[in-house]
Amino acid sequence: MSAVEAIQDPGPSAVRAGSNDIAIDCRVEKIMYGQFLAVRDSHVPIQKGKITGFIGPSGCGKSTVLRSLNRMNDLIDGFKLEGNVQFLGQDIYDKSVDPVVVRRYIGMVFQQPNPFAMSIFDNVAFGLRLNKFKGDVAGRVEHALRRAALWDEVKDKLKASGLSLSGGQQQRLCIARAVATEPTVLLMDEPCSALDPIATRRIEELMLELRKDYTIALVTHNMQQATRVADITAFFAVDISKGGRTGYLVEMDETARVFEDPREQLTKDYIGGKFS
Numbered sequence: 001m002s003a004v005e006a007i008q009d010p011g012p013s014a015v016r017a018g019s020n021d022i023a024i025d026c027r028v029e030k031i032m033y034g035q036f037l038a039v040r041d042s043h044v045p046i047q048k049g050k051i052t053g054f055i056g057p058s059g060c061g062k063s064t065v066l067r068s069l070n071r072m073n074d075l076i077d078g079f080k081l082e083g084n085v086q087f088l089g090q091d092i093y094d095k096s097v098d099p100v101v102v103r104r105y106i107g108m109v110f111q112q113p114n115p116f117a118m119s120i121f122d123n124v125a126f127g128l129r130l131n132k133f134k135g136d137v138a139g140r141v142e143h144a145l146r147r148a149a150l151w152d153e154v155k156d157k158l159k160a161s162g163l164s165l166s167g168g169q170q171q172r173l174c175i176a177r178a179v180a181t182e183p184t185v186l187l188m189d190e191p192c193s194a195l196d197p198i199a200t201r202r203i204e205e206l207m208l209e210l211r212k213d214y215t216i217a218l219v220t221h222n223m224q225q226a227t228r229v230a231d232i233t234a235f236f237a238v239d240i241s242k243g244g245r246t247g248y249l250v251e252m253d254e255t256a257r258v259f260e261d262p263r264e265q266l267t268k269d270y271i272g273g274k275f276s
């Protein structure tokens with residue numbers, strides 16, 4: 001089997017169907033950046049067809065764990081994961097697996113809208129070309145822009161630069177770019193932090209719409225955002241007991257449960273604003 005074939009196409013029904021309702025089963029024993037222990041002992045299962053929100057104080061490892069779910073951290077020198085990340089039962093860190101293929105099925109949207117300095121059309125077609133897609137590129141681009149609720153605003157200027165759009169439009173363009181390859185999972189790392197409240201609301205509505213077809217994992221600093229969009233919430237904290245600053249998962253449950261009746265005192269204190 002070639003490296004590219006090592007991740008099997010899960011097919012469109014994989015998001016909701018199946019006996020197992022876990023899209024990504026992430027078991028972190030340790031995540032290191034060089035000698036620094038960034039995250040320890042966290043089991044973070046991402047359920048199919050749901051939005052899982054990661055919350056917690058700065059430096060608790062939310063982005064680190066999120067980026068581990070599609071091997072985005074491989075690009076960082078010194079990064080090392082001890083543990084196991086399974087996507088639909090397949091080990092994404094297996095030596096035979098090509099990270100580019102992992103990211104084709106587990107797409108990512110970043111904090112800062114980061115369209116490439118190319119046309120709106122080419123931005124969305126980028127991943128398709130990277131993956132040597134042989135089908136109807138224009139059809140896929142239109143479909144992705146519609147899914148990202150941007151088509152009506154850009155259909156008459158597809159050749160204009162992606163950089164000419166407003167911040168909120170740029171973020172929707174990045175979402176279109178991410179969904180163009182028809183991933184199974186979308187990872188969103190604080191996708192609204194650079195946006196105004198109206199653009200934020202728009203992206204939140206879009207996330208709820210996208211949940212019908214995709215599994216979503218979302219890092220957010222905004223607890224209200226987690227209560228508005230996340231079905232499941234994972235709360236991380238920082239352990240300073242051994243002289244370091246190591247993130248770990250404190251609890252993970254239905255969002256209503258985490259916010260209204262948390263199991264752990266630490267979660268209560270964080271949600272109650274006793275620390276940030």
Ligand SMILES: Nc1ncnc2c1ncn2[C@@H]1O[C@H](COP(=O)(O)OP(=O)(O)OP(=O)(O)O)[C@@H](O)[C@H]1O
Pocket residue numbers: 033036038056057058059060061062063064065076221245247
């Ligand atoms: N590329 C890197 N190299 C070294 N250390 C890193 C790197 N990225 C993150 N870290 C460290 O790992 C820890 C977790 O960082 P991470 O960005 O995952 O936390 P976070 O919870 O997402 O924080 P924030 O909410 O501030 O974005 C922090 O102590 C951070 O300084």
